[in-house]
Amino acid sequence: MYRILMHKDSDGYCSAGIVYRYLKEKEVPDTQIYFHGINYGMPVPEEINYEKDTVYMVDFSLQPADVMLEFAEKLGDRFIHIDHHQSSVDMEEEVPALQRVPGIRQVHYHGDKESSLISGAELTWFYLYQKHSHPPAVQLVGEWDTWRYTGKSEERQEDVTAFQYYLQSVNSNPAHRDGRRFWYNILGGAGDADLSIPREGLTSGRALMAYQHKQWKSVLGNKGFTADFQGLTAVMVNQQGNSTMFKGFFDPEEHDIMVTYQEVHGEYLTVSMYTPKTDILNLGVLAKKIGEAGDRPSGGGHAGAAGFQCGWEYFKTLYDVIGNFG
Known part of the structure; x- marks a missing residue:
């Protein structure tokens, strides 16, 4: 079995969608792929078979470091850890044995602080496909998750934000069949990335954003x-x-x-x-x-x-x- 442990946000879902695309290219059947959303404070899925399963952990790490090390050692080379959070890099300095875990832990695009921050999805794409060029949806998610969009033009800021609202309005959780299909299509699993989906998402996302802001204005004003x-x-x-x-x-x-x-x-x-x-x-x-x-x-x-x-x-x-x- 292949199990994908993903952070429960758009960056984690997109990262998991990329792993799913990669596994499908390797002709792994859906019946052998399982998704598990995870967040800080949540337990590790009990379904994991440490003797047989291959586990991808994306956009997330277990804490503290000794818990992460114990988990990694149980799986050995069948554990691939991809994360862009500073906490993961810090844990590797605290426990050097974690540096030997397959995968990649990196905060910046080129591994140095002079380059731009990289998202979990962008890092997952880079690790699995060994290139930084990726579908537009990955770029939109990445700019949001790393806050890079705040340094962009006003139009780009609106595009990135609108796409987030679109993702919240559709089933983008890969743990569900519709969510897997969504990411498979938007990431070009059947060929070139479907560029019409981001455009559609930006249009509907803007409408949702306007409505949500009205609701939130009321909530903030009262609470x-x-x-x-x-x-x-x-x-x-x-x-x-x-x-x-x-x-x-x-x-x-x-x-x-x-x-x-x-x-x-x-x-x-x-x-x-x-x-x-x-x-x-x-x-x-x-x-x-x-x-x-x-x-x-x-x-x-x-x-x-x-x-x-x-x-x-x-x-x-x-x-x-x-x-x-x-």
Whole structure:
């Protein structure tokens, strides 16, 4: 069996879609390919047969380092780990044995800090196909996940954001048959990449984006608040979303970070943090520090976007409310 463990976001889904395309080219039947969404704090799938399965882990790593090493050693050469998060690179420095794990862990395009950040999907494509040229959908996902789109033209920023809304409106989770078919087609599994899908996605994504922003404006206005979050001035809201939901509420002159949090299955919170101030802040480091000190050790991400999981009581100790928008 082939098992693909993917981070539960668009970059993780796209990365898994690329692995699926690659395996189909190797004539691996669908009956031999299984997908497992995973996030920080979630257990490793119990279905894994450590004696026989080949496992691809994309856009994600287990934490802490000793857990990752134990998992890798159980699978040996049948474990391929592809990740672009700084936390994965840091773990390899902490535990050098992880450097021998097949795959690639790299934060920047050319492996040096002078080059652009690379997304999990872009890194997966590069590792499996040994080239940086990739379908338009991979580029759109990559620019969003690494925040590279913020340095682009206003039109490109809108395109990248709209495509994210489109992905949320269709079944893009490869764990489902429709999701696998979606990525297989958009990544050119049957030939050249279907360029009509991104165009269609951008058109419908813009409409969805306009509607969602109206909804979020209401949510932020009624439920949003400012707080001192670990010494940083934050705009916070108890709602699932992304950085674009804070438009009109987050002012970089007054605020440092944006924070969303939401209860999962009545058991714990998933907390996400965002900032455009990556020249002075690294939320990946902050998330790891906060998450590992909490009641559900977890956390990591990028300088501009990161997250962790924890219980309500611990979360309440992390901030002091300054004022409400409502």
